[in-house]
Amino acid sequence: METITALTSAPLQPLPERWRVPSQAALLAEARAAEHAGGPAGYWDWAGRRFAWMTPYETAMEGGFGDLRCYVGGRMNVAANCIDRYAADAAHGGRRAVIWEGEDGDVRTLTYRELHDAVARCANGLRALGVTRGDVVAIHLPNLPEAFIAIHACARIGAIYTVLFSGFAPDAIRLRLQAARARVIVTADAAMRRGKRVPLLANLRAARAGVPALEHAIVVNRTGDPPAPERGEIAWDRLLADAAPDCPCEPLGADDPAFLIFTSGTESRPKGVVHSTAGFLIGAWANVQWQVGPQPDDVYWCAADVGWLTFPIQAVIGGLAHGMTLFCYEGALDFPDRTRLLTTARRHGVTKILIAPTGLRMLRAAGDEVVGRERPSGLRLITTQGEPLDPETAEWTERVLDVPVVNAYGQTETGSTWTYPVYGVDALKYGSCGTPVPGHACTVVDDEGREVGAGTRGNLVLTAPFPTLARTIWDDPERYRTAYFARFPGRYATSDEAVIDDDGQIWVLGRADDVINIAAHRISTMEIEGAAAAWPGVAEAAVVGVPDRLRGTMPVAFVTLRAGVDADDARRGVAEAVETAIGRYARLGAVYVTASLPKTRAGKVMRRLLREAAETRGVRGDLTGLEDPSALDAVLAAVTTA
Known part of the structure; x- marks a missing residue:
């Protein structure tokens, strides 16, 4: 295994006093004490006692x-805990x-009482359509209040969404829809994205012909x-108008399925x-507690798409479980200009923001002076989370926005992020994912399953189960066992590579592939990206490996530039920056300067x-999920004219 030094050598940054949250430190000490006394189960018992149970757990x-049971014997309802109370x-x-x-400037607000009324009506409407406990309801919506309502309506009656x-x-x-065997779907006529209408209903109508179970x-x-x-x-409005505003919550077993979410992974079958x-x-509640540290006057913006599991974790379930005020935005974060994120946050008094690292790099391209001027005063x-955060972007964000940057790591299968510096308490190291939060434990192993030393790259595995871990794969339990537990028996294989440094900080380097x-040197594309992004004129960088006759694989970089930077200077500067930071063996085969990078929403x-x-x-590959087709045109122009 290769020793990593470029990413991990920076010292821990003590948390400035102005960023400390004493109440968070006190609660964390209480949680750690429960974990110390009873192990992970002791901590999760401490967390579980913060909820309303219809039947207490044993x-x-x-x-x-592979055989996990949590809150055994307990019965509860998610909507009751997130909304009713x-x-x-x-x-x-x-x-x-x-x-x-909305991207077009429309604004709507729902209080907790109004949300309760809408959820109850939607739940009764679903029942009127024949939806019963255990039926699957698909939710095919952009970021709208109706997504919150539909999800909790399903939870209220025990439908699986x-x-x-x-x-x-x-x-x-x-x-x-075929795989889920969904009986009902909630959609919209269209979504607004980059000034255009995305035809959701038309797409659904084209898809329905092959889904006879959808009623x-x-x-x-x-x-x-x-x-x-x-x-x-x-029509949604008709469904709710015809329904009663009172719908009792269904008592559900703690381990009953709540929802399923599709992830493609590296296989063709989702x-x-x-x-x-x-x-x-309970895991989502804990995730928001340690990652965001809710305070009474917070307005929290999870700037992710509702189709990304981060949104239910941080907003629909975890955020509402804390009784928070959540900001929800439909549209592109950089449209019609690069500072839309900041101007929108300022307009609504947003205090905390979750955003993918790419979003920060997009914002950085607007320039330090502009970003500083548009910064919300209460931020x-x-x-x-969602992809590796390079140290350069982390340092820039902290310096220009004058806020701590909590970089978190998790997966769809883990149901939450589980390693990061606890907000308001832990020291920070630019780009690292901190250390495991209470209730979680991990290690890094080689391909034979042996633990490796500090500073050595290996396979990241979890060594103890926890309640938010996925319980199975829909209709394919054997695939569940072989995908996650067969390679390293007794541990969960993340299929990500990582290194733990001398300070115990975890650095997730990306998927093993x-x-x-x-030329026989193993290196993460994240490490090369970090070096490329550190060149002063670069706004964003992405590195991929392509086949090379002599070197086996050759890294190439795609970069977008800050305003006024010369493309030829950038090509030379980025290439030199990579060689200086990593070595000649990592030299780039090409540096493609492009106007934008292809991204998902x-x-x-x-x-x-x-x-x-x-x-x-x-x-010619699958373009499903591509946010802006013009970005791909820009990339193709860059590679064909190089």
Whole structure:
């Protein structure tokens, strides 16, 4: 295994006094004491006692990986814990639960009482359509208040929901509806994205022909001009208007399935990952507690798409479980200009923001002076996850926005992020993922399963189960066991590579297949990206490996530049920066200067498209989820003219 020094050698940065949160430190000490006394189960028992149970649980955890049971014997309802208890409180019921803004400037607000009323009506409406406990309801919506309502309506009656990314093409929608066996879908006539209408209903209609089990489509009128309904379609407004505003919560077993979410992974067949009722709720609550540190006057913006699991964790479930005020935005974060994120946050008094690292790099391209001028005065935190965060971007964000940067790591299958510096308490190291939060444990091992030393790259594995861990794969339990537990028995294989440094900080280097071999040297593309992004004129950088006759694999970089930077200077400067930081063996085969990078709506760079473009000078692969097709045109122009 190769020793990493470029990323991990920086010292821990003590947390300045102005960023410390004493109440968070006190609660963390209480949680750690419970973990010390009773192990992970002791901590999860401490967390579980913060919720309302219809039937109390007997033990917090039983079993192990592949056979996990949590809050055994307990019965509860997620909607009761996220909405009802706050709506019924005289002091809290009138508090804003959701503030929504559309890309076109529309604004709506729901208090906890209003949210409770809408959820109950939607739940009764679903029952009127024949939905019963255990049935699957698909939610194919952009970031709208109706997504919050539909998810909790399903939770209220024990239906299993699955959120489908609103940018999916018809074939992708059809495949997931078939796999889920969904009976009902909630969609919208369209979504607003970069000044255009995304035809959600038209895409669904094209997909429905191959899904005979789908009986009804509930259509939200987003644009004010929806098409005439077809067979099996019913208007959202009519459904709620015809339904009663009172719907008792269904008592659900702690380990009953709450929802399934599809993740493609490296295989062609999507995996429907199943998460449990109580485990996901309590884990999401804990995730928000340690990563965001809710305070009474917070307005929290999870700047992710509802189709990304981060949104339910941080907002729909975890955020509402704390009774927070959540800001929800429909649209691109850099449209019509690069500072839309900041101007929108300032307008609504946002105090804390979760955003993918790519979003920060996009913001950085606007320039330090502009970003500093647009900074919301009440901003307290930037937290990020979803892809590796390079140290350069982390340092820039902290310096220019004057906030701590909490960089977190998790997976769809883990149901939450589980390693990061606790907000308001822990010291920071630019780009690292901190240390495991209470209730979690991990190590790094070689390919034979042996632990490796500090500073050595290896396979990141979890060594103890926890309640938010996915319980199975929908209709394929054997795939669940072999995908996550077969390679390293008794441990969960993340399929990510990582290194733990001398300070115990975890650095996730990316998927194992993002580690490339250059003339027998193994190196993560993240390490090269960090060096490329550190060149002063670079706004964003993405590195992929392409086949090379002499070196086996050759890294190439795609970069976008700050205003006024010369492209030829950038090519030379980036190439020199990589060689200086890493060595000549990592030298870049090419530096492509492009106007933009292809990304998903979640802000993740679609590196497989970059790899195909660099290898073939064209792209024929799946474009599902691509945010802006013009970005791909820019990339192809860069590689064909180089």
